[in-house]
Amino acid sequence: GQSLEQPSEVTAVEGAIVQINCTYQTSGFYGLSWYQQHDGGAPTFLSYNALDGLEETGRFSSFLSRSDSYGYLLLQELQMKDSASYFCAVHNQGGKLIFGQGTELSVKP
Amino acid sequence: GAVVSQHPSRVICKSGTSVKIECRSLDFQATTMFWYRQFPKQSLMLMATSNEGSKATYEQGVEKDKFLINHASLTLSTLTVTSAHPEDSSFYICSAIPDRDNQETQYFGPGTRLLVL
Numbered sequence: 001g002q003s004l005e006q007p008s009e010v011t012a013v014e015g016a017i018v019q020i021n022c023t024y025q026t027s028g029f030y031g032l033s034w035y036q037q038h039d040g041g042a043p044t045f046l047s048y049n050a051l052d053g054l055e056e057t058g059r060f061s062s063f064l065s066r067s068d069s070y071g072y073l074l075l076q077e078l079q080m081k082d083s084a085s086y087f088c089a090v091h092n093q094g095g096k097l098i099f100g101q102g103t104e105l106s107v108k109p
Numbered sequence: 110g111a112v113v114s115q116h117p118s119r120v121i122c123k124s125g126t127s128v129k130i131e132c133r134s135l136d137f138q139a140t141t142m143f144w145y146r147q148f149p150k151q152s153l154m155l156m157a158t159s160n161e162g163s164k165a166t167y168e169q170g171v172e173k174d175k176f177l178i179n180h181a182s183l184t185l186s187t188l189t190v191t192s193a194h195p196e197d198s199s200f201y202i203c204s205a206i207p208d209r210d211n212q213e214t215q216y217f218g219p220g221t222r223l224l225v226l
Contacts, residue, residue, distance in 0.1 A: 031213065033213075033214075035217075040220075040222075041219070041220070042202060042217040042218060042219045042220050043153065043202070043217045044217070045214055045215070045216070045217075048213045048214065050213070087152065087153070091213075094141070094158060095141055095143075095158075095206050095215065096143070096155060096158060097143070097153075097155065097204075097215060098155065099152045099153045099154075099155075100152060101151070101152045102151075102152050
């Protein structure tokens with residue numbers, strides 16, 4: 001079977017740094033993506049890692065270790081608008097995405 | 110950009126009726142689109158892969174006769190929920206991979222919220 005694990009919720013304050021971890025167990029792996037979803041909205045693509053290492057895009061960075069089947073999303077200089085659900089997703093063959101259960105991030109003043 | 114639209118955004122129907130949801134890629138062609146379902150506070154569950162010019166591929170446990178998918182053109186896929194029942198009430202989201210890109214990024218539609226009474 002395929003499974004992805006990430007924390008169900010994380011709370012942090014404005015300006016802080018938060019890391020959301022994701023471990024996965026899948027039958028096929030082509031990469032790991034991260035998506036943000038606000039209540040009632042569509043998922044928005046944040047980042048993608050196919051190879052080991054760190055990818056940085058503005059305040060967001062994502063890391064992947066294929067040997068450890070592990071990745072994380074790092075959010076810096078947190079803002080209130082970052083309060084949302086964050087999903088890691090494994091890329092399977094044919095472009096299929098298998099999503100984790102999501103981490104609800106609450107940013108407090 | 111890469112914009113995906115869905116129509117309708119919200120639909121309420123009676124039990125036993127059928128509902129059609131459209132997914133369009135507005136500024137790119139997409140041979141491959143995906144349909145997901147998301148229940149409140151839960152993850153997105155892949156239902157099926159929609160391929161232009163061929164039959165859809167359904168994930169395990171998804172009834173192909175209940176969730177009819179038609180990929181009529183390179184910019185349009187439709188999902189029809191046949192004989193809808195209250196347990197089909199959910200948030201249905203489509204996504205598309207631009208033919209011009211590699212398969213790294215899927216662009217999601219805004220979703221369709223279905224309520225079956």
